[in-house]
Amino acid sequence: MKRETADLLITNANELVTLRGGSRRPLVGKQMDALGIIKDGAIAVRNGRILTVGKTSEIEKQFRAEKTIDATGRLVVPGFVDPHTHLVFAGSREGEFEMRLKGVSYMEILRKGGGILKTVRSTRQATEQELVESGMKTLDIMLAHGTTTVEAKSGYGLNLEDELKCLKVAKKLGEKHPVDVVPTFLGAHAVPEEYKGNTDGYVETITDKMIPKVARQGLAEFCDVFCEKDVFSVEQSRRILLKGREYGLKPKVHADEMTPFGGAELAAEVDAVSAEHLLFASDNGLRMMAKTGVIAVLLPAAAFSLMTWKYADARKMISLGVPVSLGTDFNPSCWVENQQLVITLACRQMQMSPAEALVAVTINAAHAVKRAHEVGSLEAGKKANIAILDVPDYRFLGYRFGANLVEKIIKEGKVVVDVESRVSRV
Numbered sequence: 001m002k003r004e005t006a007d008l009l010i011t012n013a014n015e016l017v018t019l020r021g022g023s024r025r026p027l028v029g030k031q032m033d034a035l036g037i038i039k040d041g042a043i044a045v046r047n048g049r050i051l052t053v054g055k056t057s058e059i060e061k062q063f064r065a066e067k068t069i070d071a072t073g074r075l076v077v078p079g080f081v082d083p084h085t086h087l088v089f090a091g092s093r094e095g096e097f098e099m100r101l102k103g104v105s106y107m108e109i110l111r112k113g114g115g116i117l118k119t120v121r122s123t124r125q126a127t128e129q130e131l132v133e134s135g136m137k138t139l140d141i142m143l144a145h146g147t148t149t150v151e152a153k154s155g156y157g158l159n160l161e162d163e164l165k166c167l168k169v170a171k172k173l174g175e176k177h178p179v180d181v182v183p184t185f186l187g188a189h190a191v192p193e194e195y196k197g198n199t200d201g202y203v204e205t206i207t208d209k210m211i212p213k214v215a216r217q218g219l220a221e222f223c224d225v226f227c228e229k230d231v232f233s234v235e236q237s238r239r240i241l242l243k244g245r246e247y248g249l250k251p252k253v254h255a256d257e258m259t260p261f262g263g264a265e266l267a268a269e270v271d272a273v274s275a276e277h278l279l280f281a282s283d284n285g286l287r288m289m290a291k292t293g294v295i296a297v298l299l300p301a302a303a304f305s306l307m308t309w310k311y312a313d314a315r316k317m318i319s320l321g322v323p324v325s326l327g328t329d330f331n332p333s334c335w336v337e338n339q340q341l342v343i344t345l346a347c348r349q350m351q352m353s354p355a356e357a358l359v360a361v362t363i364n365a366a367h368a369v370k371r372a373h374e375v376g377s378l379e380a381g382k383k384a385n386i387a388i389l390d391v392p393d394y395r396f397l398g399y400r401f402g403a404n405l406v407e408k409i410i411k412e413g414k415v416v417v418d419v420e421s422r423v424s425r426v
């Protein structure tokens with residue numbers, strides 16, 4: 001039999017985790033344990049896409065390729081999707097970290113003009129070029145840890161000009177860097193200092209000036225709101241999300257992070273794609289999310305970073321049938337690029353199984369950014385975004401932590417990370 005030509009074969013994987021069957025709808029409940037593992041698995045890739053997956057013996061019979069990667073003893077998984085990052089910002093806040101260790105709360109720092117507002121000042125001062133440079137560096141680290149698709153929120157500009165600047169930076173990053181970047185408009189991240197005491201005035205600027213411009217320039221796919229006590233009320237958040245929806249920006253909500261506030265209910269009501277954080281989400285809100293299919297984007301690294309030792313109730317969400325995904329919440333107060341660490345926190349602090357956590361950073365995260373038709377599983381036709389990890393079995397995720405398990409990353413058929421020969425023993 002004449003063999004077909006492929007560009008790349010990956011063969012002999014001890015476990016090839018396909019995550020097949022979840023491309024139309026996110027996986028929920030018991031489905032989150034079904035990884036679609038192929039033992040001694042192989043993948044054939046052509047033109048940046050997956051041709052097929054199967055047993056190594058079958059794939060080798062069917063295909064030949066100039067380049068073959070032998071994945072003997074390795075775990076092969078889809079490239080991770082990080083569905084919640086604040087990728088574009090300038091500066092850092094290590095001083096506040098030290099203050100928080102001395103017992104000052106995050107909300108207190110914010111009230112004193114620190115926190116988000118400090119980052120807003122430095123981001124407004126930064127040029128587009130400077131923001132692109134730091135964003136590229138961040139994406140390098142994310143990619144090196146297995147992430148091949150990230151969502152990127154604006155929200156450190158907080159005026160028309162600087163919000164547009166940050167979204168343009170996100171767009172440029174997606175064009176320049178191998179990692180795919182999905183942009184979200186988060187003008188409602190905080191109330192800027194010039195609108196202090198006039199939140200309604202700022203909400204009007206968002207709905208009447210920012211959203212129309214962002215949408216017309218095609219700079220974002222989603223519109224997000226920090227719906228929280230002392231930030232944006234449920235009613236103000238609703239106004240912003242509905243206006244965004246009118247302009248084709250799909251809703252997302254930072255919901256119930258610090259207090260029970262009705263964010264989960266709002267997410268269900270406006271048919272949001274996702275609700276994020278959810279540490280204090282009510283049972284009723286979670287039931288409404290399950291019913292309308294709103295994805296919970298859980299951010300255990302953010303909870304860890306807050307040091308209040310409270311985490312979202314992932315077990316309850318999974319048992320109620322809420323689709324659960326996981327993200328880093330990369331931002332200057334939660335500076336983490338690594339979805340492997342997020343898996344560890346999800347397993348150890350929220351009692352998610354390694355299988356559930358893997359689903360949550362791949363196919364379910366792809367749904368949370370509306371990319372499940374393209375990425376998030378290893379199936380024919382999808383982008384060949386593949387992580388080869390130097391462990392034999394998916395249960396090593398969360399079990400081994402603190403070291404980067406990535407050996408190779410393939411992005412649309414090209415090897416973009418290869419850790420071999422990084423260390424010299426001579």
Ligand SMILES: [Zn+2]
Nearest residue numbers: 084086254329
């Ligand atoms: Zn966030």
